[in-house]
Amino acid sequence: MKVTVNGEPLEIEKPLSVKDFLVVAKAEQPEYVTVQLNGEFVDHSGFETTTVQDGDTIEFLYFMGGGAK
């Protein structure tokens, strides 16, 4: 099955929880990433109960803090 992660296609074998999907999709620092599934935010408390399915679009939004120093 095919999903889209940050605009790039990704093949996964079966539906996965967001928690497992973060590992498979190699999210950086999964504990601090903001996840959007088909446009909706997934709360961190829902990472185990929310499933990534065929055709889903996922965005990983990362903290970026630099700037001044």
Next chain:
Amino acid sequence: MSKLTNEQLERYSRHIILKQVGGKGQEKLLGGKVLVIGTGGLGAPAAMYLAAAGVGTIGLVDFDVVDLSNLQRQIIHQTADVGKPKIQSGKETIAAMNPDVDVHTYNELVTSANIRDIIRDQDYDFIIDGTDNFPAKFLINDACVFEKKPFVHAGIIRFQGQLMTYVPGEGPCYRCVFPTMPPKDAVPTCRQAGVLGVMGGVIGTLQATEALKYILGIGDLLTGYLLTFDALKMNFRKVKIPRNPSCAVCGDHPTITELIDYEQPTCDLKK
């Protein structure tokens, strides 16, 4: 009848010839008031382009002094400015560039105690977050939500950057996307991870662009979008982001009703 002087008609001629700007738009810019918090990698280019564009009132907030390691990207400061307060160096650069600009300086670290007063000082129209740390970023977001002021968030690290614009009542705030502060040192800063000098130029100039568009009332702002830039892939992406109804500060039932001073990461304190 235009209120612009002959010298201003010439200085801003490339603006005035744009049908979306014109003499009226240039007058709006000259009457515009933008607060730039942090005069570093992001704030330096943002402030310089705003000054060149003729934004009549610019506020600069920074508590730091110019360090030699700043000059790789903080182009508002020159070699001779090392050791000088950043706001003073920034003010001098702007004064030399454009005498139309009235610069207000705040030699302070933004905290819950002063940020709302700084925003109110000149009743700024728009705020630019040019800071490098999360306590300041969350503080600026919450203060702008409380003061009902639009602002543009940005962050840069290594070869990447991001930006989003908050307009009260028109879209998500920073906390809608990032509800809570990352723990201290969990997310690297530029000092720890490095940053390509031009990243501040690319992203800071986009921040200035949002400020100019807001003052002019033209185009579509980055409200409801997070723009990410990857310089290595030379890829810009605009991710649509909804307002979060359960956002702690701008949601339907806010639980944050006062500003919070988060712990300042040690790596951002003076050496």
